[in-house]
Amino acid sequence: MADQLLHQQTDDAPLATSKQRDAVERAKSSIPEASGTQITARAVTINRPVAEVFAYFRDFANFPSFMENVERVDVFDRQRSHWVVKAPAGGTVEWDARLTAEEENRLLAWTSGDGADVPNSGQVEFHDAGARGTVIVATILYDPPGGVIGKVIAKMFQREPAIQARRDLRRLKQLLETGEIATPAMNRRQYEEMGL
């Protein structure tokens, strides 16, 4: 126990990067209504003002434009939305999401409702980074579909949150900084074939 305390006092690294077994439990205690067995965190710096970045992000209907696997987000009201997300082997998974915390230009936290195909929750922090723009830190807790085997399959299809979150944040950055999302497609036909 003493070791544990010492560790906490001398390690400022984000919990999602912890090698300690209790990291997920400790993370849950700091995120409202969080649940899940896996944790991942990604950060990106976007060279735009925090108010602009937050406003774009807060409109969940924008998500399909930078999140490769999000097919559709139906926004019911300020708190509740419905997500339709591509899954391995051509299927989809769906869930209702509910905001559990919101501070303008600072924080959004969410949780998926009971009975979600892929239970997930987490928070997205926004920091004003001055001349560098805005830092976004996304922390995601989730239960991978079908346990370990599901995770392996998901990884093969690049549908695994740890990989996906990093790519999606890069796309968000590209869209807000350059007005478009970089693609190697030579023409529209190739672009359609590649998806997104």
Place this chain on the structure above:
Amino acid sequence: MKAIAWHGKHDVRVDTVDDPGIVNPRDCVIKVTSTAICGSDLHLYDGYIPTMQSGDILGHEFMGEVVEVGPKSTLKKGQRVVVPFTISCGSCYHCSKHQYSACDNGLPADNQDIAQELYGQPMAGLFGYSHMTGGYAGGQAEYVRVPFSDVGPIVIPDGVEDDKVLFLSDILPTGWMAAENADIEPGDTVAVWGCGPVGLFAVQSAFLMGAERVIAIDHFPNRLALAKRFGAETINFEESAVYEALMVMTGGIGPDAVIDSVGLEAHGFFVDNVLDQIKASTFLGTDRAHANRQAIIACRKGGRVSMPAVYGGFVDKWPLGAFMEKGLTLKTGQTHVQHYMPALLQAILEDKIDTEFLISHRMPLSDGPEGYKMFHDQQNEVTKIVLKPGLD
């Protein structure tokens, strides 16, 4: 359209592929009028660069005429442009500091994973240079889609021939940045390993920056003769011992700055190089780096090491001890082409820099595969091949 495509080690072909078109708002499409084979294309040809896929269109040194523009391109149809080999957005933090090759957004999101794992952070996209640099179709083709055409391509005034300005796309700015990275002070002696195009432009640039002496090192007589033409002294490493020669030529001090423009396929039969070749052929190491080791050992105490040469992965037996004990400084990186193009175009127009001397062969695009073979097999005679789709 016709394009030069990679199909494996020492296997490039003329393929017929889809025409490119506008995909993103800032794109343009150019009709290629001149496109060169780069020394670094030989690294692909020799199979040293991972993540190539059969059918990838090669080429990153090209220019041509704008034939299509996206709604946010600032170019006009009919303009002649030289295209930088780095694909950079112009709006991220790094681009705003003119560190264009470190652009955050030039590389498609899905292609960033490998560089992130290998290098820690992803770099800019590159034309025609494997999927870890974006998987973008290259310029050894009749037409090319050019992303971020509002910040990349430079417009060439009418009446200036292609061959004069084509090398703004890569090797001229690369040679210039190599000399700039050597922090040359008036009176300095600068040693340049490798008299390929980058090395030869580094020689010219070093003199323009005030170097008193430039010593060029290679083993191809024809290339050494070109270096001499620009005022360099030369060492042929097949005929003389390089370190010993440099020490005598610099009064026992060593060169003030050294430039490695050889890179991962160093030639020559030295013990460490042979070991590297064995390791590379058995996938134990990816980069052969003899020239770089020799440059560090030869460099004077407190001197500068500039490394324009391409390295992709890992080297061992790198003389870190010599580097530390002598207090050397290393500057390197892919070229920030967009930063250098305007001033270098001006220098060409004012005849301060000679570019056309380099071109030894001009041939139709469809002779590209033969061009690769010649460039690979006859490095003494073939200094630069420019493919002209108009000659087909």
